[in-house]
Amino acid sequence: MQNLVDHTVEINKLLARYGVKFGIYKNQEFHEQLFPFDAIPRVITHEEYSELEKGLIQRVDALNAFLKDIYSEKKIVKDNVVPEDFIFASSGYLPQCEGIIPPKGIYSHISGIDLVQAKDKSWYILEDNLRIPSGASYPLIARELCRRAAPGTFKENNVVDNRNYHKLLKETMDYVNCGGISVIMTPGRYNAAYFEHSYLAERSGCVLAMYNDLFVEKNQLFYRDYKGENKKVGVIYRRISDEFLDPMSFNSESVIGVPNLMDVYRAGNVAIVNAPGNGIADDKGIYYFVPKMIKYYLNEEPILKNAPTYLPFYEEDRKYVLDNLEKLVIKDVAEAGGYGVVFGSDLSKEKLEDMKQLIINESRRFIAQEVIDFLDLDIMENGEPVPRKADLRAFVLSGKETKVWASGLTRFSRNPDSFVVNSSQGGGFKDTWVLSR
Amino acid sequence: MRTLRFLYRTSFRFQPPIFNHSFAIRCIPVTNQVQKICIEGRYVRPADSLNEVVDGFGNHVFIGHIQDYHQYFEYEVVGTAQVDGMQVQKEPLQLMYKYPSKYTGYTKEIREFYKAIGRLKGTDLEKAVTIMQYLHEHFTYVSGVTDIYTTAAEALKQREGVCQDYAHIMIALCKYAGIPARYVVGLMIGEGSTHAWVEVYVDGGWYGLDPTNNLHIDDYYVKIAHGRDYDDCIVDKGQFNGITNQQQQVYVRVEDITEKDEK
CATH class of the missing domain: 2.60.40.2250 (Immunoglobulin-like)
Structure with a gap:
């Protein structure tokens, strides 16, 4: 492992050279920044991983069942397991998707489930990302470079080879393909994750396309190649949010979408990865209900725990939240990417009162969670190992079967006082080792 | 008929x-x-x-x-x-029509205007008619002062607008009163372009009301499309x-x- 750490600088240089960057919009300006890599890996033992794997598959299966239910029969609402307010007043619910059953009934093909490990070694789910979770390419290319820097390390330590991500991705896309080529659609190089789009296309053999390469005719989706020939598209892994996907169904102002794509999809002539409308299942308000979903749809006990969460929507929870606000973390349901997260302990007395008032007035807008005592991971700083907060994004792919990628994106906060590890907030990342025994 | x-x-x-x-x-x-x-x-x-x-x-x-x-x-x-026009469009309620949408949020203006109507009495249909009448009396038809992006709240603030605005405001008020409501686009005898009105869901069916003209939908209307608001029925x-x-x-x-x- 020392061998790897000694190569940290070279690996980071190579990452920069390959354009492994992360784009951030700040004050409406686009900044591209490097995603700093720390060479000390997160190590997940074989036993730990088997448990995680089972739990993640269970969770994603339940979330897929939930999405199918919400856009068709809505049984979980009729049975009062999830209050209807949490569905129909949420911006994640898209009525345009009503009645659409996607190819093979899969909504979330690629799920990014964020977890943290507590000091007592138990894992907690922090949030589910079922729209267009990014990040798989970073550990993928980092592993590639680490293997070059210290080839023996991985065999000696029995690390599971994670370089199969593109195979999993291809398998998943092929399974739902409606006949035609496979496309990864990117909004272009000014997107935060453009590196990832191009890298995954290259690795999986998909065509990388922009909006102006794609068009709808005879209720089919076509790709126009560089020779001007039209090819039918059977599956589109779109790295563009629902809002901009089809200006005829969603935001009319979008000029980076494909007009009438939703109609092709509704007719079953193309698979969209991930399905539009998934935002209803990874809403922070819905998070609270995921363990209930697992029982409801699968009739199983949840294997992985949620962080202890309170919904001010329920009177009992609201009372607890108002009484204990200073020790809780408050999250705005509508925000993502580490925005809209407030720690009660950081608030002045005045701000605390303002927050309480806000929670009383807009009780559906927030959730409150106990602060988890994270198990810190060491990172190298000026030649010394120092502990930092870190999380893990696990990637779960749902095709014929639901599979977990034996790796993941471990992100850490470079700021010793911060709990927020999102790359959009300037954090770094590590390789994630899953041991084969 | x-x-x-x-x-x-x-x-x-x-x-x-x-x-x-x-x-x-x-x-x-x-x-x-x-x-x-x-x-x-x-x-x-x-x-x-x-x-x-x-x-x-x-x-x-x-x-x-x-x-x-x-x-x-x-x-x-x-x-x-x-x-x-005596018939009712009977169908199960889709729950999306109970909740605010982009154009029909329950803003301060909507809540205050709702309060000004006073206590609503009777059946849900009677309540919706009361809302329609009150809106019709307190809102003036003026074209050119609003556009297709104007929300219910914005139109209500200036108390002037066109059929789209009447419909949005009435939908917001009905939903705020607990009556599911939706936006309708269609044709009406005597109108030189498309017209917009409202349907409210009462006793398992949709009833049409035209707040611009303060009328129940009768035999002189042809419906083309419906949705939560203007955006769904462009x-x-x-x-x-x-x-x-x-x-x-x-x-x-x-x-x-x-x-x-x-x-």
Whole structure:
């Protein structure tokens, strides 16, 4: 492992050279920044991983069942397991998707489930990302470079080879393909994750396309190649949010979408990865209900725990939240990417009162969670190992079967006082080792 | 019961011409318990490809694409509608119509206006009618002061607007009062363009109310599309390449052709 750490600088240089960057919009300006890599890996033992794997598959299966239910029969609402307010007043619910059953009934093909490990070694789910979770390419290319820097390390330590991500991705896309080529659609190089789009296309053999390469005719989706020939598209892994996907169904102002794509999809002539409308299942308000979903749809006990969460929507929870606000973390349901997260302990007395008032007035807008005592991971700083907060994004792919990628994106906060590890907030990342025994 | 003959045509002229033009047009009335539609003719031209599809709200949509340069674009639908305004469109409630949408949020203006109406009495339909009457009395029809992006709250602030604004405000107020409501686009006898009104869900069915005219929907209306608000029922949406001047002409004619003994 020392061998790897000694190569940290070279690996980071190579990452920069390959354009492994992360784009951030700040004050409406686009900044591209490097995603700093720390060479000390997160190590997940074989036993730990088997448990995680089972739990993640269970969770994603339940979330897929939930999405199918919400856009068709809505049984979980009729049975009062999830209050209807949490569905129909949420911006994640898209009525345009009503009645659409996607190819093979899969909504979330690629799920990014964020977890943290507590000091007592138990894992907690922090949030589910079922729209267009990014990040798989970073550990993928980092592993590639680490293997070059210290080839023996991985065999000696029995690390599971994670370089199969593109195979999993291809398998998943092929399974739902409606006949035609496979496309990864990117909004272009000014997107935060453009590196990832191009890298995954290259690795999986998909065509990388922009909006102006794609068009709808005879209720089919076509790709126009560089020779001007039209090819039918059977599956589109779109790295563009629902809002901009089809200006005829969603935001009319979008000029980076494909007009009438939703109609092709509704007719079953193309698979969209991930399905539009998934935002209803990874809403922070819905998070609270995921363990209930697992029982409801699968009739199983949840294997992985949620962080202890309170919904001010329920009177009992609201009372607890108002009484204990200073020790809780408050999250705005509508925000993502580490925005809209407030720690009660950081608030002045005045701000605390303002927050309480806000929670009383807009009780559906927030959730409150106990602060988890994270198990810190060491990172190298000026030649010394120092502990930092870190999380893990696990990637779960749902095709014929639901599979977990034996790796993941471990992100850490470079700021010793911060709990927020999102790359959009300037954090770094590590390789994630899953041991084969 | 009446028989109406309707013609709805929109033509566009683009100068200079445009290309790579995609469109989605909601212009086809659909048969339901209130209206029996017989389409006699319809076209969209030019169009390389044309498909008729149904959207997530149940509306019929023409979708298509024109690759080549063109300076005219026109669509037309002609037909008859047997309308029985005494009927109700019975169907299970879709829960989305209970909650605020982009144009129909419960803002301060809406809540205050709602309070000013006073205590609502009677059945939900009576309550909705009270809301309609109050709105009709306190809002003035003025064209040109609002546009297609104006929300219920913004229109209410200035107390002036067009049928779209009347409908949005009434929908917001009804939903705030706990009565599910939705936006309707259609044709009305005597109107030179499309009209917008409201449907409220009472006792398992949708009742039409026209807040602009303070009327119950009767035999003189032909419904084309419905949704949560304007955004879900846009009659024509298009996207194309080209910097152009666009002229639009809308022609609507609705005639009563009921035979005397039919009435």
